[in-house]
Every structure is written in structure tokens, then in C-alpha cells.
Amino acid sequence: MNSPKLFVLSSVAGGGKSTLIQKLREKHPEILFSISSTTRAPRPGDKEGVTYHFLSKEEFEKGISNSAFLEWAVVHDQYYGTPLKFIEEAFQKGASVIMDIDVQGAKIIKEKLPKKIVTIFILPPNEKEWERRLRGRGTDSEESILKRIKNGKLELERQDEFDFKIVNDDLEKALNELEKIVFSNSN
Ligand code: ADP
Ligand code: 5GP
Numbered sequence: 001m002n003s004p005k006l007f008v009l010s011s012v013a014g015g016g017k018s019t020l021i022q023k024l025r026e027k028h029p030e031i032l033f034s035i036s037s038t039t040r041a042p043r044p045g046d047k048e049g050v051t052y053h054f055l056s057k058e059e060f061e062k063g064i065s066n067s068a069f070l071e072w073a074v075v076h077d078q079y080y081g082t083p084l085k086f087i088e089e090a091f092q093k094g095a096s097v098i099m100d101i102d103v104q105g106a107k108i109i110k111e112k113l114p115k116k117i118v119t120i121f122i123l124p125p126n127e128k129e130w131e132r133r134l135r136g137r138g139t140d141s142e143e144s145i146l147k148r149i150k151n152g153k154l155e156l157e158r159q160d161e162f163d164f165k166i167v168n169d170d171l172e173k174a175l176n177e178l179e180k181i182v183f184s185n186s187n
Contacts, residue, residue, distance in 0.1 A: 004091050006113065007031075007098045007182055010106045011122035012152030014134030016168035017100040020122060023175050024098065024182070031182065032090050034099035037063065040078040043139045053083070071101070071108040076147055082109070091116075096186060103158045118185045120178070121162040125169040
């Protein structure tokens with residue numbers, strides 16, 4: 001990869017971003033994953049410093065004051081942000097980075113670094129399957145699921161702001177499409 005890029009995946013909760021990023025990185029570990037910071041509580045399966053950096057509200061707000069985030073947003077009532085230092089260091093090494101952030105963050109980051117960013121929206125195949133996957137994941141309370149579905153409907157309205165869209169019906173097919181986008185936009 002000659003020119004490192006930042007591949008930004010967004011979707012509704014349960015759209016399949018994390019699954020696709022994990023699968024892509026199993027095949028291409030040279031693409032680095034940007035670990036976000038968040039104030040939300042860890043869910044089953046979360047690991048500090050692997051899935052997220054879990055911060056208190058005070059720690060996160062200090063990070064905002066110190067310009068430690070490339071972008072940050074309030075999503076589902078919690079802070080989420082992209083640590084700037086990691087992205088700078090990856091680019092210095094010539095490494096591309098993949099990350100998942102919400103639609104507000106994707107817009108901010110695209111405006112900040114237009115030539116370095118490729119934005120991709122992941123779509124569930126239909127509403128019924130989307131809800132099935134979200135519930136089937138078994139990591140969210142019913143209240144949180146209902147909030148994510150409500151937010152998700154607003155996020156779906158913004159899908160055309162993205163450079164690419166992938167319908168995540170068959171996982172292998174969606175992964176193939178993601179690989180094609182990544183490798184054809186890395187120069
Ligand atoms: P997100 O990171 O966008 O919130 P996840 O990657 O956690 O979404 O996916 C939500 C759930 O759907 C997970 O349980 C995952 O295993 C499942 N899933 C993802 N993609 C597919 C697919 N193509 N077919 C069936 N299940 C899928
Ligand atoms: P979750 O709590 O389900 O892991 O993530 C909730 C939402 O926050 C998802 O849409 C996810 O993409 C988004 N998100 C995760 N990290 C960041 C980040 O660093 N910045 C922004 N803006 N959103 C993020």
C-alpha cells in the first residue's frame with residue numbers, strides 16, 4: 001500500500017461493521033484497527049484496550065480539552081472518539097487503518113482529511129433480518145435495542161453521504177466487496 005488511507009465503516013447497530021472488520025483483519029493484519037475511546041460500560045466480550053479504551057466522563061472530557069481526538073461524538077448518550085495519536089503514528093509508518101464510527105463522526109473525519117479517508121456504509125439486507133441480528137447478538141438490553149433501532153432509522157437516511165455502500169447479506173460476499181474497496185483505494 002503506497003499511500004496509507006483511513007477506511008471508515010459506519011452502519012446501523014447490528015449492521016455487521018465489527019464482524020466485517022474482524023474478518024478483514026484476519027486476512028490482512030497489516031491493516032491496523034483504530035481502537036476508539038468511549039464512556040459506555042463494557043459489554044460481555046469487550047476488552048479494555050482491544051475493543052475500546054474505556055474512560056470515565058471526566059477522562060474523556062479532558063481528552064477533548066487536550067485535542068486528543070481526531071473526532072468525537074455523543075452516540076446513544078455516551079461519548080465516543082478516535083484517538084489522534086494512533087492515526088498519526090500509523091500514517092508515519094505508512095500503514096492503513098480501518099475503524100468503525102457513527103455517521104456524525106464519519107462526516108467530521110471526511111471533512112478534516114478528505115484525501116485520506118474512504119467512507120463505507122454497511123447495510124443490513126432488510127429490517128427484519130437487522131432486528132434478528134441485533135437481538136441475536138445478545139449483548140444489549142431491550143431498552144438499548146429499541147434506542148439503537150430508533151437511531152438506526154435516522155442513520156439509514158444518511159447512507160448516501162458515504163463513498164461506498166455494502167449490503168451485508170451473505171458475509172463472504174460482503175467481505176469480498178470490502179476487500180475490493182480497500183485494495184482499489186490504497187494507492
Ligand atoms: P455492528 O458492529 O455493526 O454493530 P456486528 O458485527 O456486531 O454489528 O453484527 C451484529 C450481529 O449480526 C452479530 O451477532 C454478527 O455475528 C451477525 N452478523 C453480521 N453479519 C452477518 C451476516 N452477513 N449474516 C448473518 N449474521 C451476521
Ligand atoms: P457500540 O457501543 O455498539 O460499540 O458503538 C455504538 C456506535 O458508536 C457505533 O455506531 C460505532 O460505530 C460508534 N463509534 C465507535 N467508536 C467511535 C468513535 O471513535 N467515534 C464515533 N464518532 N463513533 C464511534
